[in-house]
Amino acid sequence: MSGFLAREALPYSRTFLEKVPLQFINLDELARGALEDRNFAGDAYWQIDADEPLAYMILRSGRPYTIIGYSGPSTTAFINWLRRDKRELTLTYRFVEDGALPFLVRCCSEEPVLQELDNDKGDLMEVFQALRRNEDSGLFRIRSGEVSTLVPVDGGRLQVAFGAGQSLRGKSVLSFLSEQLDPGSTADFFPGATGNLASVGIAETQLLVGAFNTWLEAAIPTWPECTNIAMNLFKTLKDKEECLSSFDYSTEEGLSMQSFPSDTERIPKVFASLIGSMCKKHPAPSACSKLFMSSNRQNKMAIEATGLASLLGL
Numbered sequence: 001m002s003g004f005l006a007r008e009a010l011p012y013s014r015t016f017l018e019k020v021p022l023q024f025i026n027l028d029e030l031a032r033g034a035l036e037d038r039n040f041a042g043d044a045y046w047q048i049d050a051d052e053p054l055a056y057m058i059l060r061s062g063r064p065y066t067i068i069g070y071s072g073p074s075t076t077a078f079i080n081w082l083r084r085d086k087r088e089l090t091l092t093y094r095f096v097e098d099g100a101l102p103f104l105v106r107c108c109s110e111e112p113v114l115q116e117l118d119n120d121k122g123d124l125m126e127v128f129q130a131l132r133r134n135e136d137s138g139l140f141r142i143r144s145g146e147v148s149t150l151v152p153v154d155g156g157r158l159q160v161a162f163g164a165g166q167s168l169r170g171k172s173v174l175s176f177l178s179e180q181l182d183p184g185s186t187a188d189f190f191p192g193a194t195g196n197l198a199s200v201g202i203a204e205t206q207l208l209v210g211a212f213n214t215w216l217e218a219a220i221p222t223w224p225e226c227t228n229i230a231m232n233l234f235k236t237l238k239d240k241e242e243c244l245s246s247f248d249y250s251t252e253e254g255l256s257m258q259s260f261p262s263d264t265e266r267i268p269k270v271f272a273s274l275i276g277s278m279c280k281k282h283p284a285p286s287a288c289s290k291l292f293m294s295s296n297r298q299n300k301m302a303i304e305a306t307g308l309a310s311l312l313g314l
Helices: 027-031 075-084 101-109 123-134 171-180 202-219 226-240 242-246 267-281 285-295 297-306
Strands: 014-021 044-049 053-060 063-068 090-095 114-118 138-144 147-154 160-162 167-169 186-191 247-250 254-257
Touching: 027 075, 053 075, 053 101, 063 075, 063 101, 063 202, 075 202, 101 138, 101 147, 101 186, 114 123, 123 138, 123 147, 123 171, 123 186, 147 171, 160 171, 167 171, 202 226, 202 254, 202 267, 202 285, 202 297, 226 242, 226 247, 226 254, 226 267, 242 247, 242 267, 267 285, 285 297
Parallel strands: none
Antiparallel strands: 014 090, 044 053, 044 090, 053 063, 114 186, 138 147, 138 186, 147 160, 160 167, 247 254
């Protein structure tokens, strides 16, 4: 995802690493953090800087969800891309408050409708008052000095503000907007309610790609024609499903992701459709379907968490 990279610090609740040169960090181990240490299981982000922000990797429950500033296919590809950069890059690793991640992703991936609202001229409060009168929703990204604060408005109401190192709730949010902001503060505005994050991100999508290929490898000895069947069904489905435009399939390499899909919400349903269609081509469809989970037993719980297993009736 290309996205929008900010010079100001994004909201966070605490900092784990700050501007540590990449040569001192084992990025592969850090990316696996939540799998090996529950202390990394919270929502967080990596910020990669050169002379200015280069990319963000957004983590949901400690697992890669999306990458801003890089459109490659996987976390591994992203890490390799960083290693090839000849500049001195640094990494900042910060955790965010519960509930903040959808707003953070939105402000990094969506262009605001209103920009540079001038607090000194009353622009920000004018927009907020209009939202309150009309009971509308939206999101403010407020820049004050070198930090950003995200303030969602829900049906004209203020409930929380996510800042750098702190969050505000209740009446203190209105006090922050009306009394505490520096005169030189500016804001961007994103209209409408902020939606929930997609059920699957980059980590889950990579998991499903790997699981599909593992299943095919397990099926080949007794069903050698499965690779050609998969290729034909994939081509047909790709023409219908936009979310598959980032994927490719070959009989030699299996399924692969060429870039990270912009819309991942339908990925489990599309994979279920592809797998289900293949099983119907097998002499014993039920056994073929069960082979998917048995060949991926080491990732059984992770696959179930994506919703794919229930879609397959397993």
